[in-house]
Amino acid sequence: MGVLDELNAGARADMEERRALVGQDELVRRIAALPATRDPLPAFRAPGIAIIAEVKRSSPSKGALAEIADPAALAEAYAHGGADAISVLTEKHRFGGSLDDLAAVRARVDVPVLRKDFITDAYQLYEARAVGADLALLIVASLSDAELAALHATALDLGLTPLVETHTADEVRRAADAGAVLVGVNNRNLNTLEVDIRTFARLAPLVPEGTVLVAESGVRTPEDVRAFAEAGADVALIGEALVTGGDPVAGVRAMKEAVRG
Numbered sequence: 001m002g003v004l005d006e007l008n009a010g011a012r013a014d015m016e017e018r019r020a021l022v023g024q025d026e027l028v029r030r031i032a033a034l035p036a037t038r039d040p041l042p043a044f045r046a047p048g049i050a051i052i053a054e055v056k057r058s059s060p061s062k063g064a065l066a067e068i069a070d071p072a073a074l075a076e077a078y079a080h081g082g083a084d085a086i087s088v089l090t091e092k093h094r095f096g097g098s099l100d101d102l103a104a105v106r107a108r109v110d111v112p113v114l115r116k117d118f119i120t121d122a123y124q125l126y127e128a129r130a131v132g133a134d135l136a137l138l139i140v141a142s143l144s145d146a147e148l149a150a151l152h153a154t155a156l157d158l159g160l161t162p163l164v165e166t167h168t169a170d171e172v173r174r175a176a177d178a179g180a181v182l183v184g185v186n187n188r189n190l191n192t193l194e195v196d197i198r199t200f201a202r203l204a205p206l207v208p209e210g211t212v213l214v215a216e217s218g219v220r221t222p223e224d225v226r227a228f229a230e231a232g233a234d235v236a237l238i239g240e241a242l243v244t245g246g247d248p249v250a251g252v253r254a255m256k257e258a259v260r261g
């Protein structure tokens with residue numbers, strides 16, 4: 001089994017445990033009591049570069065990155081630095097995250113929040129919405145065309161903005177066919193875990209006009225941010241460099257200021 005298959009299987013097993021305790025009907029009831037979601041796209045489309053700052057304790061490639069005892073405090077620092085959205089890893093086994101992390105972040109910040117997980121079932125989208133997420137990640141490599149189309153539609157029905165992640169030209173085409181407006185290009189191959197930061201510039205020209213493009217993984221410095229913006233990125237999604245950088249407020253600010261608005 002490849003790494004991505006393992007991550008998907010683990011996330012699915014975790015989901016089945018939660019679903020046995022809280023059914024989708026109960027999530028629907030919880031969602032009905034919530035305010036509307038926040039639309040991240042206006043800030044993502046604004047001039048300059050938008051930053052999605054990620055709360056990530058560990059990763060399959062690097063192991064432990066940062067303790068992050070208080071994810072809400074980290075998210076607040078990101079927001080003070082000018083983050084346009086916060087990404088919260090909610091996968092437990094390899095990333096050390098949880099839905100509780102996302103709920104805590106939601107309670108503390110006003111910017112849109114992304115559920116970053118291995119989503120292959122509509123139930124996970126209901127969960128995302130029920131804990132206060134505004135966006136949810138859909139990884140094209142994990143899904144058939146029919147699954148991608150169905151999950152994309154369910155996300156929109158729930159008021160979530162789907163971030164549709166790609167890594168190859170074929171996946172970019174499949175994302176476009178699914179009607180994705182917000183498309184991520186992951187510079188990391190989720191099966192080999194290798195990063196090639198040239199991936200973004202290679203795939204960016206393939207997206208249809210009007211797509212909002214996110215450069216993901218391996219964005220380490222303000223110079224990297226500038227290079228991705230020049231290659232067509234509207235948004236940069238940054239995890240490791242911010243959680244290991246020591247000063248998340250200054251870290252986000254420097255990344256944002258790398259590109260003039």
Ligand SMILES: O=P(O)(O)OC[C@@H](O)[C@@H](O)c1c[nH]c2ccccc12
Binds near residue numbers: 056217239240241
């Ligand atoms: O820590 P980095 O290299 O800045 O990368 C962040 C983000 O792109 C990465 O966490 C990521 C991109 N796509 C994913 C899918 C699942 C889990 C994690 C990811």
